[in-house]
Amino acid sequence: QVQLVESGGGLVPAGGSLRLSCAASGSTFRTSTAGWFRQAPGKQREFVVAIRWTGVPTYYADFVKGRFTISRDNAKNTVDLQMNSLKPEDTAVYYCAATRPFQATQTMDEGGYNYWGQGTQVTVSS
Numbered sequence: 001q002v003q004l005v006e007s008g009g010g011l012v013p014a015g016g017s018l019r020l021s022c023a024a025s026g027s028t029f030r031t032s033t034a035g036w037f038r039q040a041p042g043k044q045r046e047f048v049v050a051i052r053w054t055g056v057p058t059y060y061a062d063f064v065k066g067r068f069t070i071s072r073d074n075a076k077n078t079v080d081l082q083m084n085s086l087k088p089e090d091t092a093v094y095y096c097a098a099t100r101p102f103q104a105t106q107t108m109d110e111g112g113y114n115y116w117g118q119g120t121q122v123t124v125s126s
Contacts, residue, residue: 002026002115004096009120012086016124020081022096022117031101034072034079035059037110038092038122045095047108049081059107063089086124093119 008020022034035050049070050059058070067086072079079096097113099106106112 002029002032002098004098004115004117006094006096006117006120009094009122011123011125013125014086014088016086017082017084018086018122020083020094020096020120020122022079022081024077024079024096024098026077028101029077029098030074032098032115033103033107033112034070034099035097035107035113036070036079036081037095037097037113038090039095039119040089040092043092045110047110048094050107051079052104053102061108083122086122088124088126091122091124093121095119 003025005023012018031053036048037045038048039045048061051070067084069082096117098115099113
């Protein structure tokens with residue numbers, strides 16, 4: 001079993017930066033694909049970025065390429081999301097997620113993830 005706890009959300013002006021962190025408990029996290037999803041008010045949850053257990057490859061939604069960077073530290077059981085050049089449309093609750101061990105399918109599909117955090121709010125003001 002894996003438990004995930006996100007932190008680092010907050011209010012930031014457009015063009016600013018935030019760094020989200022996801023802390024995991026459970027030894028299998030080190031062998032899981034980890035991802036970040038987000039859900040804006042009135043919208044469905046959508047894929048943002050993912051990273052394999054080895055650290056490569058990484059997968060990015062088109063709308064964050066060049067602005068967001070995912071990284072992980074398996075020694076610390078953490079996955080971070082560095083978000084730069086934030087836009088008001090990035091406002092959402094951001095969720096950390098993890099797959100079963102060694103799962104390399106459905107990487108950009110929330111159905112491929114078995115473990116979810118509670119989410120952290122990111123608000124970007126215009």
